[in-house]
Amino acid sequence: MGLDVNWALRWLTLSAQAMAEHREELIELDRPIGDSDHGENMDRGFKAVMVKLAEVPPETAGAALKLTAMTLMSKVGGAAGPLYGTAFLRAATALGETADIDAATLASAFQAARDGIVARGKAESGDKTMVDAWTPAVDAAAAAAGDSDVHKVLAAAAEAAEAGAVSTDPMLARKGRASYLGERSIGHRDPGAVSSALILRAAAGAAE
């Protein structure tokens, strides 16, 4: 059994809950190295996603992710808007009309999402950005896809993203507002990597 539209809707709902729960934490992380709006922006963006999904309930996972993409791009406001927007849009394209998402398709959707973030933000691994959560997650998902179990793919991605977020602590920021701080960005965890890990954890939680 693969994943369907109900999984996607639970994923987005759990993501919205996570953004609301971790709003203050993300704001605090963003304060020393950004403009302290990441928590607020993500919370607002996903609240708007919930409203949109209720207005026009999508019929496929791909449609749900596409609606999410458009909403985040319009409502988040900060750089996270076009970055997550592009990620969800590329994932939606990768899923297409698929009603029953298998492990390989899921892993390729995560990869498409990561590639979208890289294309839009032009960040590389080690730049202290959300890419540092996504790239290990994509690699772990691809490795786990061999067992053809979507739950394993989701769990591996979530775990790797969380470790990836922690790995940003000692990094020197080379992209975004944090890069203006140079050396002073060292020792802080990247808020975008943390929110990415929360979203990938929500994806795993939605399949339980």
Add this chain to the structure above:
Amino acid sequence: MTVNLVVVSHSDKIADGAAELAAQMAPDVLILPAGGTDDGRIGTSLERVMAALEQAGDANGDGIVVLTDLGSAVMTAESAVEFMADPSSVLLADAPLVEGLVAAAVAAQAGAAAEGVKEAAEAVYRPPAAPQHAHEHRPPEATGDFELVNQAGMHARPAAKIAGGLSGLDAEVTLNGVDGASMTELMMLGAAKGTVLHVEASGPDAAKAVDYLRGLITAGFGEP
């Protein structure tokens, strides 16, 4: 028809203000601000940018050039272009917002095509033209020396008139060694009233360019 411009900024006020400033020097150019978020906060909104791009597209111009400020403004603009029916009709200029917009507007006002408008915006980044001796082996086809007679001397509006007028001519023109097509370089001359500007022009429209500058400068750019 002219190229239409869209200004994407994190701040509604910056987008509006930059558009207002540029419009002063380019009254016939459509400049659409798309700043801030839907609910008036600092940030950028795909919806706002797409609305401006669609309006610019409907306005039936010679293409659209987009000027942006930092970070998400660039990314939101790129995303919006991806959603356009005809992405090739839109060019993103990689230029400082205010200076780039003014240069772009002046070029658009003078009738430059989209590529030329983008180029004009991005040229404000570049260091001033190579010193004159680089061209010594090729004598100018037309020259002239004209004194600045207006009170304020060389400032934004005269620089815009010079650069704007010259961009419609097929000639390479320097004024005291700087590129006459570059508004920024002209302003950096810091030439006050009484300064004599030495004009050198080459190309098919060289004589026309010198005549144009003679008329403009000796009349004090229509200023007191």
